[in-house]
Amino acid sequence: MTLNALPPASIRPATLADSQAVFEAHQDSVLTLCAGAYTPLQMQTWFEGRTHQVHWPAIQAGQILVAEREGRVLGFAGFVPGEVTLLFVRPEAAGSGLGGQLFRLAMAQAEIGHDGPLTVVATRNSQGFYERHGFVAKEASFFVRGAAELRYEVVNMQRAER
Template identity: 25%
Template sequence: MSTNEISLRPAQETDALVLSAIHIAAIKALPTTLYTQKELLAWRNYQDKPDASKILKRMKVETLWIAIEGDIIMGFASFIVDELIALYVHPKYQGKGIGRALVQHFCDEATRQGIDKVITTASLYAEGFYLRLGFTAIQKAPHYLRGGVVVPVTKMSKTL
């Protein structure tokens, strides 16, 4: 699969259950090398089964875009103006340029709005990915998850 086969489109309410499943699957696939099992469980909101309601709430305040091939949703990104809030690719499709395409789309949208710098909060697993895309680490910071769980993350930015 090349990025030429990946299509991007705005997420629709009917996509919400699949997006929740991708979020859960992506976090479940992470090893416990940088975060504990308890932290990973909190990160996926203590869910083992998809819950469309959380994604539907996000759709009211965030812009969500999905990556598809044919009718298969492979990943998604959510953002608000200049901040990339979330980026998840199903483990089955990782390493194929999907995350890169979603981040590029986010940056292109920001540029179209006259924004010259974007930010994101990267998990320790994703820090290298963002560095390869031209982001710069600003600082390590705590990130507060449900249940009072706090994990280290990296605040990052990119000049467009």
């Protein structure tokens, strides 16, 4: 083993005890990896008024997978039938294959009990990642955050029929 070899991340369903660490990984991922695709004001406002409790309903529904290495949450994915709803990797783990690994597991969960193509709502910066996984852009959309009701441009995408 070389000095900088790291053990692989393990992936498991999140519990409520993970919610703070998941929220911190969420912020770390967005504030670094999305920064080039949105304005400084959008970045400042992204998490306004939100806490780790934002992930409680999905965790309680068993719809969040968390990736960790040596107790540190490196990323997570969320799903509901038909859609992968969340996919965030910390910058220190980005580009290592972890996002793809989480995404494939979340897609497998989203397919359960669902007929028809899977969908994602892609941030501007992640559209290329989803295209590599066989998704195509369907329509421009946006979500709204903060007291100022800022709009964040996103792309609704759908997995091409196989």
